[in-house]
Amino acid sequence: MIEETSKENIELRIQMASEAYQFLKNTTIKERAALMNAVADRIEALGEELLTTAHIETSLPLARLTGEKARTAGQWRSYAKAVASGIYTEARIDLAQPEKQKGDLRKYSIGLGPVVVFGASNFPFAFSTAGGDTASAIGAGCPVIVKAHPAHPQTSKIMADAITNTIKEFGWPEGIFSHITGTSYETGAYLTQHQDIQAVAFTGSFTGGKALFDIANRRENPIPVFAEMGSINPVFALKNLIENKAEALAKEYVTSLTLGVGQFCTNPGVFIAVKGESLxxxxSAVKNEITGIAPANMLHKGIYENFEHHKANTIAQPDIEVIATTAIEEGKGSAAVIQTNAQSFINNPVLSEEVFGPFGIIVTCENKEELIQIAKKLKGQLTITVAATSDDARENAELIHLLKDKCGRLLFNGMPTGVEVVYAMQHGGPFPSTTDSRFTSVGPDAVKRFVRPISFQNWPDEFLPEELKNENPLQINRIVDGEVHSESLKSEVL
Structure with a gap:
């Protein structure tokens, strides 16, 4: 039984976060980076208890969890390095000149304030309590209140304790991080609409993310909700590529589709190509590949039941042919691939909805014009893959230009499952895949979600934040009168 955190306790945690925000505003980027590296150290030191607990609660294999644990610690370290570099302070200085009416202007970015993070079920480490949302918010200078995912409560507590103990070790305010538990919708709604909360981060279903987004926008003071809400991640397979490697592409596709029992937000749920012998x-190769996939436990009973419901509903739609299924085993996710035609796909919105699990739709087109029709009709996606040769890309320039408008990450071959935690990663796309396509939830640029700019006009140097002082004590790059450098500002030029 999961304990429901009382409203009184939640209110206390929000008050503590508000007070901790005043403390964090006066920490430097170097100090916050040191805390983040210490959290990474503590996560790395967590022993078998963490992995075993997560394995029991999620059914994820130990090898996968071991890799995800390393990724989670790596996220804290890479985000800490980025924060310490000063890249997200975006420090700008325009010195006073005789012709300038406003005198000396200096601008940098500070944290928004207390942030609520909703843990995700499919990544119990990397997208949950101690995941990238928590790391990037703290790096930005924002206290975090985590609403733990009820599917892995003990795993969440172990991770929460790691963060809490690190903060205590530093002697920093307890309110920098809080851990809230419970299953009720009301808890999430209460957190989101509270006047002292300044942002929300969410990874999960469209229904959940959109509900939080709507609550936040009905507030007297609306706040940003950075919700990643799922995607069908279509693969457009073009003529020359599929002719050259139909069988190899089928193996690649089925492997990606069923990886982790299909429980990735970048699962390639739709495969689109023009009819012909190569398709x-x-x-035929997909049928052969699917038969070798064994049913497997999904993350929890709720995900399994939703998967079976949405799979059955999609298969029951008109103009659907079941291509292949794996063996059926009660309580385990069984892979399936179906086929439909382009016009049915375009005209039936059910076929464009995410089925979270190992389920794929092959859409057969009569010609290139139908590929373009589908591209125009597509909703926003996290990823779109173009399976193509260079000749294909040249011959389908219009299609590719359309696809750029529909996704956050556009792949040239390969499959979209898996993300790299690097600066150039974009894990976020046009609505409804996310609520704000300008931002990513993976990679150091995730910090950008939780900062805002503030400008100082004609302030004496002693009262300026470290990032804007003349001597540049943090040695970060700044734009000074339009030029990028990290030098201190000599008194004779002031």
């Missing part, structure tokens, strides 16, 4: 070869 027939691809479909």
């Amino acid at each position: 027939d070869r691809f479909i």
